[in-house]
Amino acid sequence: MDVSTHIEAVLAEVRRRNPGEAEFHQAVTEVLDSLGPALARHPEYVRGAIVDRICEPERQVMFRVPWVDDEGAVRVNRGFRVEFNSALGPYKGGLRFHPSVNLGIVKFLGFEQIFKNALTGMGIGGGKGGSDFDPRGRSDGEVMRFCQSFMTELYRHIGENTDVPAGDIGVGGREIGYLFGQYKRLTNRFDAGVLTGKPVAWGGSHARTEATGYGTVFFAEEMLATRGKSFDGRRVVVSGSGNVALYAIEKVHALGGTVVACSDSSGYVVDEGGVDLELLKELKEIRRERLSVYAEVKQSARFSDRGTLYDVPCDVALPCATQNEIGREEALSLTKNGVLAVVEGANMPSTPEAVEVFGEAGVLFGPGKAANAGGVATSALEMQQNASRDRWTFEQTETRLAAVMRDVHAECRRTAEEYGGSADDYVLGANIAGFLRVADAMQAQGIV
Template identity: 70%
Template sequence: MTAPQLPSRLETVRETILRRNPGEVEFHQAVDEVLVSLGPVLERRPDYVDASILERLAEPERQIIFRVPWVDDHGRVQVNRGFRVEFNSALGPYKGGLRFHPSVYLGIVKFLGFEQVFKNSLTGLPIGGGKGGSDFDPKGRSDGEVMRFCQSFMTELYRHIGEYTDVPAGDIGVGGREIGYLFGQYKRITNRYEAGVLTGKGLTWGGAQTRTEATGYGTVFFAEQMLAMRKAAFEGMRVVVSGSGNVAIYAAQKVEQLGGVVVAMSDSGGYVVDEDGIDIEVMKDLKEARRARISVYAEGRSSAHHVSDGSIWDVPCDVALPCATQNELPLAGAKALIRNHCRVVAEGANMPTTPDATAALQEAGVLFAPGKASNCGGVAVSALEMQQNASRDSWTFEHTEQRLRDIMSGVFGTCAMTAEEYGVSGDFVKGANIAGFVKVADAMLSLGVI
């Protein structure tokens, strides 16, 4: 992919980042997306340039890499690599998930952490940005193996985190089971029931209602606001949701509740199309309880079929919600969506749309929401979980969901107003990048050179 053209000052920043972070292509992509938005900001605010805010923002405050040895069920010692990148704490304690997946390396963690800084800023809540994880693959591992890995991982991580320092949560490969094992080891080592040190906990031991649903629900709430711009709603809309993990399942559930029809979902083995609408409860059981491949959904179902190759973006839809992983929606997929008259694309995953695909969608008049805005509902409810832990309180599902809806409405309004203020009305990418950046940059200026 060709790097975007930048003003000379920003090009110098980019060259420095490329030189200091060789080979970290996902991190480079995330930084480029922000830099290309910031020219108008730096013209108005030369004090950001004088204080080297961009250079400081692109350099994590702390990068932690550690060995994670553990014993598998056959008595063999396995060794993985653990990461925690504490990117920016200008607005509050570092906050961001842990990802357990074979693709994890420092560049992935830095891209996710950099995105998290702006995403957390947009929520309006007092949280900084960080991210972590490991190249450990929980898929196919027994509960005992996952527990031993998590205990070893936390035996190192515990010394770097705390409810006022750094608060991890889950991400790909880290669900309620993993958070439970991690929290148990943290409690054992520290001899404290410090519930606010991890979020995504079980409801009986400090978790928040709607946390499981929050990222998917929040993505749909944001898309609902975008549809309203076009005087439309989800009622009767055909919706394609890529992925079938936590974010995808609960995005699909909320679409269904709002009257939309989810016609396709996917996993790494292909995608299923159901013209009658995906049965979300069946899909939840299939993926969350049975941990089966998505192809099983189509077995014995006359309205559905499975496609093992091709692209889910070829399925005609009014709304597309990429909820699987980074760079899953390429230019060819964007062109297919445009041909099929898709109206709205809202990212449920982190950076799932390639830069050329994003540009094509925007040029075609498709309303496009970047993940740092549309999928920030997960971290928003994580922050609400921290509030409840701090006050020893527990809120109802309805109350928490309403807080989430209000936060997402606020994020939408912030992005829309910022885009209008800077002369790019309707461009939610630039609106999100500028709004997130300005808030963090102003806090950094106030705190001095640290």
Template identity: 70%
Template sequence: MTKIDEKLEPMLAEVLRRNAGETEFHQAVIEVLESLGRVIAKKPYYADHALIERLCEPERQIIFRVPWVDDQGQVQINRGFRVQFNSALGPYKGGLRFHPSVNLGIIKFLGFEQIFKNALTGLPIGGGKGGSDFNPRGRSDGEVMRFCQSFMTELQRHLGEYTDVPAGDIGVGGREIGYLFGQFKRLTNRYEAGVLTGKGLVYGGSRARTEATGFGATYFVSSMLATKGMDFEGRKCVVSGSGNVAIYTIEKIRQFGGIVIACSDSNGYIVDENGIDLDLVKEIKEIRRERISQYARSKGNGTHYIEGGSIWDVPCDVAMPSATQNELTGKDARALVNNGVVAVGEGANMPCTPDAVRVFQGAGVLFGPGKAANAGGVATSALEMQQNASRDSWSFEKTEERLAAIMRNIHDTCAETAEEYGAPGDYVLGANIAGFERVAAAMTAFGVI
């Protein structure tokens, strides 16, 4: 982590002024700008034509009202968002998040991160993000359907397979994608399969998409470990969260021979020293839609549930924060380092605070930032777009093979870029610069637009 170059300080001041109060967005921009001083010193032409300023300003920000009727016949109002951040490399691509915490600043932070993440995949996709402050938890299928139909009624006018292609994120799974796609199809009278990704297999989805973010993050960490002559075999691992990313991170770690001993939800965390029973977690979270505390009640002996507290107090070799932004603090990072952690891979978007990242890097811990480590989800979404465009459907094995190759390439690109810019082993700097250079090259070619 480095100080922002003095040439970039006026740019940052302007970003902070124009986006007052959007702390997560500020955090994301600062982290990238901290890396770009080395680029400007080596390639000063990237400071021309306000390129970096344009990169920090979304091409389009859409905010709209979402009225819907609940099961009691009462009209509810939510707010919808879509930030189409940068299309230099391809159509806007990024998920939709349905969660009470969603606001414009959160969506802009996610969309900004998405630009670089998507660039790192090497696939032709730009960066965007969207969502709503709607909370699907505790809502019936009918309520979720009516909300999704109202949300898509407005959003559909801004979408298209060559324009903007949303996917799922927190609160938006297969059920929600189905309702959204159905409404898009109804309104447009087109079967434009490539306009949404994360679809069900029977209507144009891709095999391995469900598993892709968790599998991809584990592939990335495996590549980091290999640089030190290590692997997952026999290592104790902690994975925060118990949603899609966490579940398939746990599954791939187990396939690699690691032992996941803890996972969590927003209420607390469970510890199972014998290794998390993944089938039970899937049943509780994906079928029964209950809290993770039910795991300890169902499993019994040898399992502990801790309400509240920090999952990062559990000693482990590998930590993979896979829940939400800023969940792992500097204090948590120091606890992990003191307990001997050797590698950290971000499965969520920006789950480690800047202080936590500094602690890990200062201690020599292998650290994979989210824009690199969790790019497997959007990479496989782009593969879903390829299959839709060619009216094809690949096997699970072929899709996972492509995913593994993409993640290894992202790792190697980040490592080589960090080496080129004099910071070997700094995956944060490597990811930021490699992603930036790909987007900047396209923006330069297009002129001032």
């Protein structure tokens, strides 16, 4: 069987086995479309069915999560954990609490995590999990009771040498605290390394909160440098206003750029003088307000619920919200306004049609599996600190993060050229580089 026939057969089987899981199909297609040159050079991976095996999770867990709200009513949600690939180390990936979560979403995220984690070089496998529970608008007591019920099932599947969850959308320090407390209660062990994203006071790492946003900007900085450019004086838009977006904004401003717009699910705000980060943090993290309040507080800003953030002229776009937020129309709007680079802080925020538009326009495009790897890289650094019962300074950790992102960037460019593409083809480079690291380990470990 030739390589293209093999890839088509694997894709057909993925679609047959996983009906209706559009995001998972999209993620698998995006990776497999890049692997032709690697499989042609390594036919042993075809014979060993490496691609077939890498597309099938090693384990999928789905469970009921009953809990009681503040009015005494019993609620029921679904919990998920997909342990996708452990060839390079324990499963590693976040937990997402959001109404959109279903098995297909978790599988798409877990599949992406395999290659993202491999690119960091940190010795961690790929997994993901979560629930369709929505913590927004819930009291601390309700969130605690949900997390305790969720962990009552999840705890039997995780461990510092088995599977190490972290936070994601809807899972921050509060949720990690409740989850860890219930794990400790059930196991009678203080296994600090079983969850990452913990507060620094009891086993967390400095710079972990900032890591995904900072890392995305570090990667974008390296991309711009290949064109002799930097963030200094650049107009930037950042989608989202959660953790990743907040710290991407912070680092862009530190590097001399100006973030002129950000968004949430209700619309977007434009602040030509630069988004006021302290005001944004207060509104989103403390008061938990919608973004429209920003424009009410700061009269020089304007809020809009028409069109999209990507209609705002910019030099750099950092999509940091959610999957498939940039379609063909948004991509055309960005390129029309002269965007230089689009760098993904979220997981798969650009559709295939959007990526095609960027390629045709010569726009630098950084895929999420490379550009936002800083979060999980710093989680691995947190695991190192937990294992040695050590704590690094913020500066030490940020220095390690920056070095990891430079290495990921360099590896993507080197691999893309080695396998017949342009050095600017970060999609090709990231997919092949991540795949080869996992495939080599799977080949060495046999048919397991």
